[in-house]
Amino acid sequence: MSTLQKMSHFSFTDLLSESRKALNDLTHLAMDRRIRLAVTGLNQSGKTAFITSLIHQLLHGLGGANLPFFSVVAENRFLGAKTMLQPNMEIPAFRYDQFIATLTGNKPDFPRATDGLSEIRLAIRFQPSGMIAKQISPAATLYLDIVDYPGEWLLDLPLLDLSFKAWSDQLFAFCQEGPRERLSAAWLSALGELDGNGAADEETMRLVSQHFTRFLQDCRDQKTGLSYLQPGRFLIPGELKDAPLLTFCPMAHPGGVVGEGSFYEVMEKRFESYKDRVVRKFYQDHFSQFDRQIVLVDLQKALNHGPNSFNDMQNALQGILNSFSYGHSNLFTRLFQPKIDKLLFVATKADHVAANQHPNLERLLNRMVVRPANEAIFQGVEVKTLALSSVVCTQTVVRDHHGRRLSFVKGRPKGRDKEVMLFPGEIPESLPSSSDWEESRFNFLDFQPPTIVGGRSGQIPHLRMDQAIEFLLGDKVL
Amino acid sequence: MSTLQKMSHFSFTDLLSESRKALNDLTHLAMDRRIRLAVTGLNQSGKTAFITSLIHQLLHGLGGANLPFFSVVAENRFLGAKTMLQPNMEIPAFRYDQFIATLTGNKPDFPRATDGLSEIRLAIRFQPSGMIAKQISPAATLYLDIVDYPGEWLLDLPLLDLSFKAWSDQLFAFCQEGPRERLSAAWLSALGELDGNGAADEETMRLVSQHFTRFLQDCRDQKTGLSYLQPGRFLIPGELKDAPLLTFCPMAHPGGVVGEGSFYEVMEKRFESYKDRVVRKFYQDHFSQFDRQIVLVDLQKALNHGPNSFNDMQNALQGILNSFSYGHSNLFTRLFQPKIDKLLFVATKADHVAANQHPNLERLLNRMVVRPANEAIFQGVEVKTLALSSVVCTQTVVRDHHGRRLSFVKGRPKGRDKEVMLFPGEIPESLPSSSDWEESRFNFLDFQPPTIVGGRSGQIPHLRMDQAIEFLLGDKVL
Numbered sequence: 001m002s003t004l005q006k007m008s009h010f011s012f013t014d015l016l017s018e019s020r021k022a023l024n025d026l027t028h029l030a031m032d033r034r035i036r037l038a039v040t041g042l043n044q045s046g047k048t049a050f051i052t053s054l055i056h057q058l059l060h061g062l063g064g065a066n067l068p069f070f071s072v073v074a075e076n077r078f079l080g081a082k083t084m085l086q087p088n089m090e091i092p093a094f095r096y097d098q099f100i101a102t103l104t105g106n107k108p109d110f111p112r113a114t115d116g117l118s119e120i121r122l123a124i125r126f127q128p129s130g131m132i133a134k135q136i137s138p139a140a141t142l143y144l145d146i147v148d149y150p151g152e153w154l155l156d157l158p159l160l161d162l163s164f165k166a167w168s169d170q171l172f173a174f175c176q177e178g179p180r181e182r183l184s185a186a187w188l189s190a191l192g193e194l195d196g197n198g199a200a201d202e203e204t205m206r207l208v209s210q211h212f213t214r215f216l217q218d219c220r221d222q223k224t225g226l227s228y229l230q231p232g233r234f235l236i237p238g239e240l241k242d243a244p245l246l247t248f249c250p251m252a253h254p255g256g257v258v259g260e261g262s263f264y265e266v267m268e269k270r271f272e273s274y275k276d277r278v279v280r281k282f283y284q285d286h287f288s289q290f291d292r293q294i295v296l297v298d299l300q301k302a303l304n305h306g307p308n309s310f311n312d313m314q315n316a317l318q319g320i321l322n323s324f325s326y327g328h329s330n331l332f333t334r335l336f337q338p339k340i341d342k343l344l345f346v347a348t349k350a351d352h353v354a355a356n357q358h359p360n361l362e363r364l365l366n367r368m369v370v371r372p373a374n375e376a377i378f379q380g381v382e383v384k385t386l387a388l389s390s391v392v393c394t395q396t397v398v399r400d401h402h403g404r405r406l407s408f409v410k411g412r413p414k415g416r417d418k419e420v421m422l423f424p425g426e427i428p429e430s431l432p433s434s435s436d437w438e439e440s441r442f443n444f445l446d447f448q449p450p451t452i453v454g455g456r457s458g459q460i461p462h463l464r465m466d467q468a469i470e471f472l473l474g475d476k477v478l
Numbered sequence: 479m480s481t482l483q484k485m486s487h488f489s490f491t492d493l494l495s496e497s498r499k500a501l502n503d504l505t506h507l508a509m510d511r512r513i514r515l516a517v518t519g520l521n522q523s524g525k526t527a528f529i530t531s532l533i534h535q536l537l538h539g540l541g542g543a544n545l546p547f548f549s550v551v552a553e554n555r556f557l558g559a560k561t562m563l564q565p566n567m568e569i570p571a572f573r574y575d576q577f578i579a580t581l582t583g584n585k586p587d588f589p590r591a592t593d594g595l596s597e598i599r600l601a602i603r604f605q606p607s608g609m610i611a612k613q614i615s616p617a618a619t620l621y622l623d624i625v626d627y628p629g630e631w632l633l634d635l636p637l638l639d640l641s642f643k644a645w646s647d648q649l650f651a652f653c654q655e656g657p658r659e660r661l662s663a664a665w666l667s668a669l670g671e672l673d674g675n676g677a678a679d680e681e682t683m684r685l686v687s688q689h690f691t692r693f694l695q696d697c698r699d700q701k702t703g704l705s706y707l708q709p710g711r712f713l714i715p716g717e718l719k720d721a722p723l724l725t726f727c728p729m730a731h732p733g734g735v736v737g738e739g740s741f742y743e744v745m746e747k748r749f750e751s752y753k754d755r756v757v758r759k760f761y762q763d764h765f766s767q768f769d770r771q772i773v774l775v776d777l778q779k780a781l782n783h784g785p786n787s788f789n790d791m792q793n794a795l796q797g798i799l800n801s802f803s804y805g806h807s808n809l810f811t812r813l814f815q816p817k818i819d820k821l822l823f824v825a826t827k828a829d830h831v832a833a834n835q836h837p838n839l840e841r842l843l844n845r846m847v848v849r850p851a852n853e854a855i856f857q858g859v860e861v862k863t864l865a866l867s868s869v870v871c872t873q874t875v876v877r878d879h880h881g882r883r884l885s886f887v888k889g890r891p892k893g894r895d896k897e898v899m900l901f902p903g904e905i906p907e908s909l910p911s912s913s914d915w916e917e918s919r920f921n922f923l924d925f926q927p928p929t930i931v932g933g934r935s936g937q938i939p940h941l942r943m944d945q946a947i948e949f950l951l952g953d954k955v956l
Contacts, residue, residue, distance in 0.1 A: 085680050085722075085744065089751045092720035097681060116717060202563050203575060239594060239717050242570035244563075266563065273567045 033476050034143045036289055040151045041296030042227045042316055043220055046348045046390060048113040049449075050296055051120075051148055052099040053390035056460050057469065058122055058144075059083070066459055069466035072126050072477040079125035079139055087121045087145055094120040094148050103391065103460070104452040110391075115236045117286065119147045126477045142476050147290065152232025154295070155316060156279045157287070157323045159230055164268040167230075168250035178308040179226065183218045187211035187249070196254030196264035205247050205266065212249035225305035227316040233278055245274050292342045292472050295320060299347045299365060300444035303427070307437045314368045314431075317345070321369055324381050342382045344471055345369050350463050351389035352444055353424050354407030355396040358463070360427040361387035367431050384471050389463035393447035397421060414446040511954050512621045514767055518629045519774030520705045520794055521698055524826045524868060526591040527927075528774055529598075529626055530577040531868035534938050535947065536600055536622075537561070544937055547944035550604050550955040557603035557617055565599045565623055572598040572626050581869065581938070582930040588869075593714045595764065597625045604955045620954050625768065630710025632773070633794060634757045635765070635801045637708055642746040645708075646728035656786040657704065661696045665689035665727070674732030674742035683725050683744065690727035703783035705794040711756055723752050770820045770950050773798060777825045777843060777905070778922035785915045792846045792909075795823070799847060802859050820860045822949055823847050828941050829867035830922055831902050832885030833874040836941075838905040839865035845909050862949050867941035871925035875899060892924040 039054075041047040057067055058081040067073045086093050095118070099111035124142040159167065175184040190211045194204065213234045219226040220235060229235060233246055240246050248270035251263065258264045295317070302313045324343055347365045350358050366385040394411030401423070410421045424444050428436060452458040517532075519525040535544055536559040545551045564571050573596070577589035602620040637645065653662040668689045672682065691712045697704040698713060707713060711724055718724050726748035729741065736742045773795070780791045802821055825843045828836050844863045872889030879901070888899045902922050906914060930936040 083680060085678060085683070085739070086725070088721075089723045089748065089755060090718065090721055092718065093680065093684070093722070093725075095720060097684075114719075118720070200563060202561060202571065205563070206571070206575075240568065240570065241592075242573060242596070243568055244571070245567045247564070247571075261563070270567070277567060 033140070034145070035291045035473070035476055036145045036147060037292050037294070037472060038147045038149065038287075038290040039294045039296070040149050040154050041348075042151045042298075042313060043225065044301070045151075045296040045298040046110065047148065047151075047296055048099055048111045049103070050294075050346070050348060050390040051094060051146055052096060052103055052111055053460055053462055053465060054146065054469070055083075055096050055120065055122065056100060057462065057465050058124060060457065060459065063459075066462070067466040067469065069464075070469045071474050073466075075129065077127040077129060077477070079127060081122050081124045084121040084123050084143070086119070088119065091147075092116065092118045094118040094146065096120055100456055103449060104455045104458060106451075108449045108451055110449055113148065115150055116238060117147070117149045119145055121145050124473075124477065129478050142473065144473065147286070149286065150232065150236055151227075151295070152229065152235050153282050154287075154320055154323075155228065155230055156232045157283065158319045159275055159279055160283075164250075164271040165253055167271065168252060171250045172252065178312075179224050180215075180219060183224070184215050187215045191249065191251065194251070194263050196251055197256070197258060197262050199261055200263045200266040202247075205244075205263075209247045209249050213246075225301060225309040227302075227309070227313045228319060231274055231278070233274070240278075244270055245278060248274070288339060290340055292344070293340050294344045294346060294468070294472070296346045296348050297365070298349055299361060299427070300349060300352055300424075300442070303432075303442040304444055307432070307434065310432070317369050321383075324383075340381060342384070342472060344468060345383070345385045346468065347385070347387040349389060349446070350387040351392045351394045351411075352409065352447060353427055354409055356407050357424075357427045358387050360429040363429045364427060364431070386464060386468055386471070388465055388468055390460075390465065391449050392461040392463055393449050411447040414448055416448075511618070512623070513769045513951070513954055514623045514625060515770050515772070515950060516625045516627065516765075516768040517772045517774070518627050518632050519826075520629045520776075520791060521703065522779070523629075523774040523776040524588065525626060525629075525774050526577055526589045527581070528772075528824070528826060528868040529572060529624055530574060530581055530589055531938050531940055531943060532624065532947070533561075533572075533574050533598065533600065534578060535940065535943050536602060538935065538937065541937075544940070545944040545947065547942075548947045549952050551944075553607065555605040555607060555955070557605065559600050559602045562599040562601050562621070564597070566597065569625075570594065570596045572596040572624065574598055578934055581927060582933045582936060584929075586927045586929055588927055591626065593628055594716060595625070595627045597623055599623050602951075602955065607956050618955075620951065622951065625764070627764065628710065628714050629705075629773070630707065630713050631760050632765075632798055632801075633706065633708055634710045635761065636797045637753055637757055638761075642728075642749040643731055645749065646730060649728045650730070656790075657702050658693075658697060661702070662693050665693045669727065669729065672729070672741050674729055675734070675736060675740050677739055678741045678744040680725075683722075683741070687725045687727050691724075703779060703787040704790045705780075705787070706790050706797060709752055709756070711752070718756075722748055723756060726752070766817060768818055770822070771818050772822045772824060772946070772950070774824045774826050775843065776827055777839060778827060778830055778902075778920070781905070781910075781920035782922055785910070785912065788910065795847050799861075802861075818859060820862070820950060822946060823861070823863045824946065825863070825865040827867060827924070828865040829870045829872045829889075830887065830925060831905055832887050834885050835902075835905045836865050838907040841907045842905060842909070864942060864946055864949070866943055866946055868938075868943065869927050870939040870941055871927050889925040892926055894926075 039047060039051055041050075061067050061070065061073055061078055062080050070078075072078045083096065094113070099113070102109055102111040122144045124144055125139055126142065128137060128140050162170070174180050175188065187208065190208050194208065216229050216234050218224060219229055231246075233240055237243075237246055248267045251267045254262075254264055258268075297313060297317070299313075302310045324340065345365055347361045350361055353361065362385055365387065369385060370383060394409045397408045397410050398405055399408055399421075400406075406423055408421045408423050410419060412419050422445070425442060450461070452460055517525060517529055519528075539545050539548065539551055539556055540558050548556075550556045561574065572591070577591070580587055580589040600622045602622060603617055604620065606615060606618050640648070652658050653666065665686065668686050672686065694707050694712050696702060697707055709724075711718055715721075715724055726745045729745045732740075732742055736746075775791060775795070777791075780788045802818065823843055825839045828839055831839065840863055843865065847863060848861060872887045875886045875888050876883055877886055877899075878884075884901055886899045886901050888897060890897045900923070903920060928939070930938055
């Protein structure tokens, strides 16, 4: 063999090996997937506990015992998961390390995150299921970014469709009934003293805006429990506290031409700035990047609060759904189309009612979010409802009660020292009619989390978290 | 006169009147001026009290009694001032309304603003002094935006000139002496266990970064009182708390080529992101818009703390000055040139020492900021030092003391019920030499503000606030 032949022979082998490596790398790259999963909830729905449990189930999913409905686990293709370096420089970390310590400590408690945006990245290693994929690449990675943000921000999106006048009219109408009528009195009285055509000054702007903010806070308050509250940053101001962006309120048009610098003109200008610099900015910087969205609700709390709170939650859920509907012809909603393809509504704390009530919980949530006639408009976005429990705090115990077999719930209610056994009552399977509310029928309790055996690396008992995970990630780990 | 003549006659008059009106409007426009005045201070220098007093003196300056050195007042050309609508949508309001209530209430106290940026706009009406200007326009308006921001942000600017390596080296050198040696021990020990070439994980990054943050907090602490602390957002995280931008620390280069994803590489990347997304962003969004800058320092506190704190303050002041010097050839510092043309260093709380010590206070500050040899490099930026008191809390009383006439200070020290008369000692007129520090020579006290007669609209006694105002605004109200 001549030197030349040798060289070319070696070169050919090298080339082949290099090519194989390159192909392998390329396949790896193709197999590695990314997904941004957004989690939000209406007022205190247990969002931090949900995300903490979700992460924990994935990190400790290798045993398989805990996630039977997550296909990649059931099919023995799950190779493990771990947390990665934070993906975005500006976005605070979701402090799983802190929250899991709170949840699994000696005195276990539900963790509570600070208000605002946070995120965490997990890497999930798995075996691809397809024959070809399996041969080329024995393992692939799904990079999962979980983004936690306040439900108030999601409820701001509908504002983009509203003019200042339309929004003001809507709010004034809301304030004519229910708890809003009483709670808005002080604000409306302060507003009534203003002449929309008068020259605006900052001190007066601030005064009526503070009244309006207090009205929103009172609506959200534990006692009232309303959900459909806008603008969201008035409730979570962060670094915008005292900024003009948060210093306005709805106002009736004073008639005629409103002059520059008048109260009405300044209110309207600030509302438009809020839409532009807060809502649209959230949409552009974050929302448009999400692949899938979870919305958590605490239905039992809404039922406890009675018809106003319950109907308001339904309004909020419908408002959210409208943001995802393609039937709408406006420019904004069409922007949603490309990214989010799955939307999961979750009724949390399912374990706070007896097991035989779980189907009703799910059915009720379903009734709230999907009006059958409108289902068509959600084509393209898969919408699912699920009742689950991030951390099971109770046991269902069936007992005879004066000749009837009833399902009781056993657990330690929040703020109490001892376990109790109680009959929390039934969840209506359809939207309660006005007569259903007559007696203060619903009185569901919150429970303390159990002590987790094994602490931080123990198993956290859950209900249907695996079904949620399968819906959200199943098609990405095939 | 023909119709045509009539018409043209009328038209000509109309035209003349229109032209005069336009000229008038134009002149008004030309006479109306805007100025953005930035106020910052090193660690607890009384910035909120200073700005509150500044606003108050201007709003109530019409009497003239209180601002003899403000030329527009002295020359009877001052027509009054008032607060205006907030100028920028995103920037929180400087809450003068709250602060003045705290300062002039029944139990007067010094107001304290929340950390972060805030601003307020005043309109100052005055008669122009020039003969021609006076004839064309009897009154002009100066729009004054006062911007309040943390000194930590100003101290971040020098970072733009430093590489991660240079910054790390500088910090490690700082940690070899003074209180930093002791306070950095825990952080340096945790850092020492890391291999710069090892694969970075978020939990470890967070751990060393938390140690480093605690070190910075301890340095700033009341007991230690250091000023030259970077990066500033580690001390005032706001909405960036737990974000990767604030999750790094200085690190020694491990040698060789550092791989992607190694601790050193991730630290360096985050440092560069901090420079880019925090420091440069502050520069672009805010600093580059400032016309004039005030830096407040509490010299007495630095003297109380001893040589380390005092020298550190001097380093901080020099660092700030370097950001303004044109001699520097780097790209960044040249960016300063167009805007800021006056820089005022203020020693606050002058009333906490006897009146005969005020000249020394000013001279000492002057020595700290202006090294005579370097004065030339500040051409183009007028630099001034001033000792003043935003709110006078004491009286100077001259008494015989064992045969010597000494100047005592009478007032109610912070946290005490009764007035005392004390001899706070002398302010050195030049930089203290090491022997000057021998005995714990300096022990200046903080005092409570006096009760203001007339409350919110009463006169707040001050020292040389008018000289500060004249320096900052005098040339804009001519």
